[in-house]
Amino acid sequence: MIKKTYHILILIASILIIFYFLGCLFVFIKGKEILSSQLNKLLGEKTVIDQVILVPPFSFVIKNVSVENIGFVSKIVAEPSLSGLLIGKTIFNMLSFDEPNFFLRRFDKKRFNFDSLVEHIKAELFFSNVKNRRVFFVKRLIVNRGSISFKDDYINVSFRILPVNVNIATNLFLKTTFLLQTKIFSDSQKEVVNFLAQGWLNWPKKDLKGSIICESKDLSFFSPYLRRLLATDVISGNLLFRTDLNSENNNLIADCHLEINNVSFGNEPFSFSFDNKDSALLSIPLVIIKNTLLKSGNSGTFDFTINTKLDAPRFEGISFKGDIFPRIIEKNLKGASNISPQTIKSLKQDLKQISKELKDGFGEVINELKSKVKTTQPYFSDNLQVSQEEIDKEKIGQQILDQQQAVQSQVPSAGQAEQQAQGQADKSDKSNEDSTNQSSD
Secondary structure, eight states, X not given: OHHHHHHHHHHHHHXXXXXXXXXXXXXXXXXXXXXXXXXXXXXXXXXXXXXXEEETTTEEEEEEEEETTTEEEEEEEEEEOHHHHHTTOEEEEEEEEEEEEEEEEEOSSSOBTTHHHHHHHHHHHTSSOTTTOOOEEESEEEEEEEEEEEEETTTTEEEEEEEEEEEEEEOTTOOEEEEEEEEEEETTSOEXXXXXXXXXXXXXXTEEEEEEEEEEXXXXXXXXXXXXXXXXXXXXXXXXXXXXXXXXXTEEEEEEEEEEEEEEEOSOOOOOOOSSHHHHHHHHHHHXXXXXXXXXXXXXXXXXXXXXXXXXXXXXXXXXXXXXHHHHHHHHHTTOTTOOHHHHHHHHHHHHHHHHHTTTOOTHHHHHHHHHHHHHHHHHHHHOOOOHHHHHHHHHHHHHHHHHHHHHHTSOOHHHHHHHHHHHHHHHHHHHHHHHHHHHO
């Protein structure tokens, strides 16, 4: 009986081995053709594959994959889930890309060379009817030594992002850990950005905890993009930016720390218009930072918080921390010989409360934002449908700006503060002189 069972097990094992090798042979002969056809259908672009191999226990190695006009991948390793195949769903335990190289190009404000690719993938995976919709899920995604070459014809900028290293893993509780690390190099092979993002995300619950660190050694590289928001060129400077991200039930709080050193701006401003409302919102804190730097020796440290939604993040709900403007005034007044430390301290205390109310706009920021609103008015009129609610919000925002400007008019400038202090000093000297005369009489 035992011998018979032993023979049956050997027979079953032999049949499985034979089918496995037949499967390997089938994949080697027809796998390239079948996979190319499926990728052509999914991507909507001509896809060429050099070789497909089935390796034990159940992994596919795909070599030299090229997508017309988009890029090339040296090797793809895919481990399908057997349980997913049994229920008719495309699930991968692991999907790895070695040395992917993508060539991206921006033709104008709205057109990229990958627009049709993105639309085709969205239609195949998300927007097809429920009956034919494909279920595609990857438990672990790995990218090793990737690179992206980007050419922006609209701004006239070119750069390379490499090496791109990505490691994303999702567990049974749909908690996803992520790690993204890369650098950006200019056309001249100069390193301009070092970038790191890491943390975890639970998308169904809209929970997130992570951090982003970005270091730039040459801010002039971003001048073609920043000039559209700042209305001036960035000539030089370096930057260190860190944000700690925390989201619970879709309420995302980003605590940001920004250090900018040795920055300089162009002297000649130029007119421009925002591309959209998000650009206008982003411009507000950038203009505050620019004007603060101009008043504080072209270097500064900024701490601010962004309150937004995880599933629809926007540059709004921004609040600066600390007493930005008293620090600027203190720096400006320290150079005046007739201003006593007590006067500076008193002025700081008087302005402390005002600075808290004016952290979203102060001095030139108010005037500059008003000029930008006039510049952008034709764009919003022609391209956006503004609801009555948004009109009401704009009126309220204008009232706030007017109130802030009224408060600003009450804030003494550095020259006025010096004159006031000198006047107080003269009165004090005169009073002391009168007292002395009375004593001598």
